[in-house]
Amino acid sequence: MRLGIDVTLDYTIDGAADVLLLVEAAKGSDQRLELQDLRVYSNDPIRAVPGEDGIGQRCWARGDGPFRAEYRAIVEIVRSPVDLATLGDTPIRLMPPETIPYLLPSRYCESDRLEGFVQQKFADLTAGPLAVALTDWVSDHLTYACGTSTGTTTAMMTFAERRGVCRDYAHLLVALARAGGIPARCVSAYAPGVDPPDFHAVAELWIGGGWHLIDATRMASCADLVRVAVGRDATDIAFMTVFGSATLNWQNVAVTKLP
Structure with missing residues (x-):
């Protein structure tokens, strides 16, 4: 591509x-x-x-x-697509040091407030299967709607409102993944087919020994994304x-x- x-x-x-x-x-x-x-x-x-x-x-x-x-x-x-469901778990104590900050809550990704939801809703899942389930949940339960969020909208606000733009989808997926013990970061990217055309925001999860790009809006596949920058949340990737x-x-x- x-x-x-x-x-x-x-x-x-x-x-x-x-x-x-x-x-x-x-x-x-x-x-x-x-x-x-x-x-x-x-x-x-x-x-x-x-x-x-x-x-x-x-x-x-x-x-x-x-x-x-x-x-x-x-x-x-x-970049070739990867079947995330096949990727295994890594104990947190064995994860690379650079992934640890992406397990912690940040300004727009209050993962600590979503731990109960993830433990209850996805109790039997870890690693790749959990990442797939979380992505599906975000994609299925949010409505993409321009103008329904602002620069101060957090993952918890999106979780409650169930609508937003790419930034909000990324924040919520990142927060849910961290709540489930998966290192996750936000990524600014370019992608074809984004509607409306603009800078795009997606998530990147560390599973099976590596980082994997995921667009919960379903507008782009990992093979279509050009990575620009990474960070804890939108603060770092504006x-x-x-x-x-x-x-x-x-x-x-x-x-x-x-x-």
């Missing part, structure tokens, strides 16, 4: 402010960058820093008034963070399948 990515961000920064961009596709063994070009129109130089867990990179920029960023890329995805205030003028995210 080869994907073409075309992103334009056009904002007005209300006074001078630092801007953190997370829009570049991450290099990895399962996705190869054939072309990548990020252009930020600013009077100040940009600075790249490593992303969370060494995945991808963040770009620091400076905005003062009109702020525009353009990103183009061609990515080849070399495509643009302005340390000040900004007004959106225009934004476009286009992801297309290539021959």
